[in-house]
Amino acid sequence: MMLHVSVLSRAERPMADYRQIMRELRGRRARLVDQLDKLDATIQMLEETIRVSQPEFDFATPADTLEEQVVKRERGELPPETIARYARETLLEFGKPMKRGELVRALEQKGVPLAGKDKNKNLGTILWRHGDMFVSLAGLGYWPRDVRIPGVYDVDPETGRPVGEE
Structure with a gap:
């Protein structure tokens, strides 16, 4: 125009x-x-x-x-809850927050099957839907919500929730 x-x-x-x-x-x-x-x-x-x-x-x-x-979507071999558990274990093994792409590569190296054309996006959706388990730290990536990173991410020891979160 x-x-x-x-x-x-x-x-x-x-x-x-x-x-x-x-x-x-x-x-x-x-x-x-x-x-x-x-x-x-x-x-x-x-x-x-x-x-x-x-x-x-x-x-x-x-x-x-x-x-x-509406089409039948590709289903993974593992339910999202299991993938979320593997993601948590992987993050703790690496000992640092990871971005989606890093986490996808690490999970695949461990032999965890991830479904979909866009595995990064699918994993991000699973982690978002399991927001009670994960937090996304700006510029760093995903991390278990209940695990403290000294000087970076604090968790209230009584509630297991991030400091400052209501």
Whole structure:
């Protein structure tokens, strides 16, 4: 989409008119960006609702109707609870937080079968759904929620919950 802006010589169009056009264009752009942000938020909310209510829904497959997109998803050999336990053990063995890709590689090296086209994303979903077991430390990766890392991540010894978490 190209907007048509009449370009006249300086003698025919004062500079103030160009400034006004720029203000209007920037205002329109800001409104469009705001609309896009709202659309993105709505799409994310709908996708999360579908993920929770219809985990077999395939977002990557274009289709005309929701029914056409519902496909049987690839199931792993292990249930998510077991993968979460293996992830916890692996994190404790390594002794440091790990990002999804690192954790996927470590689990696969241990022979833990992970399903899906995007194993990183699938593992991230499993860890997110087991939020009572894991915390995501900004810039560091995942870590068992109840295990302290001195100087980095503190856990209340009485509750086993992160310090500052209500």
